[in-house]
Amino acid sequence: MSILKKLPGPLLVFLGAVCLSFGGLIVKSFEGANLWQILFWRQFFFSLIVALYLLFTYKKNFFKSFYISGLPGFIGGLILALGFVAYVFSMYTTTVANTNFIITTETIFLAILGFFFLKEKIDLVTLASIILGMSGVLIILGSSLSIQSNEQFLGNIVAFIMPISFAVLVVIVRKYPKVDMVPAQFTAGVAAAIIGFLIAGQLSISIHDLFLALLAGFFQIGFGFILITVGSQTTPAAIVGVMMLTESVFGPLWAWLFINEVPPTAVIIGGCIIIFSILFQSFFSKKV
Secondary structure, three states: OHHHHOOOHHHHHHHHHHHHOOHHHHHHOOOOOOHHHHHHHHHHHHHHHHHHHHHHHHHHHHHHHHHHHHHHHHHHHHHHHHHHHHHHHHHHHOOHHHHHHHHOOHHHHHHHHHHHHOOOOOOHHHHHHHHHHHHHHHHHHHHHOOOOOHHHHHHHHHHOHHHHHHHHHHHHHHHOOOOOOHHHHHHHHHHHHHHHHHHHOOOOOOHHHHHHHHHHHHHHHHHHHHHHHHHHOOOOHHHHHHHHOOHHHHHHHHHHHHHOOOOOHHHHHHHHHHHHHHHHHHHHHHHO
């Protein structure tokens, strides 16, 4: 914890977003596991990595860490658990593009919630970077946002739970910056895993899918959410939202590099706009 807190908050959030960007690639690579099996094993391994982090950080005070995080940590964990369930559900029932686009609306929810509950002002530079970033996302994913069935429509609606839950968690982190919210990640992982366990029926999956679940739980959301949670403690909510837009840039990049999904011109243009919006905000926001 002390090592991470020495690094700039925006950098931690950025690195966390890079970890999360592998989500689409991993989901596309599963062989036969159903969504509830994916949810259980993904959150099981996620809970393990967070538990190891807490044990390394708190040692004998592992259980005390949950008491220290208190009610804000417990509520934040339960809210995030809903987001985890919504993410897997929407990825399974609608397209990856639809899910990614809807998740990026967290930028809007973060700015709004930060303004109303944290009294964080949105300066012109941050507002401009949000508009630019969202424009880039619209260029990348807007044309593929379509509703083709009732199942996809439900998946699109459920997907909104993820950005809302994430925005609420970040606001809680900002509201209580001295409270370690990493225990909330463990609470979220366990709660989501229990939901997957109760619905999945049977938990047996192939070794291939088990490895992907481990990769997702440990690396993608494990390191991703720890970095974002710690980084959010010293980063304004609206800026966290802008940094998180990088997930929509790197996601298509990994698909291009590893499964040969060549990004169309729109993705390249949109990605450049998003990167520009992040650099614009990073260099000029404090000067306004």
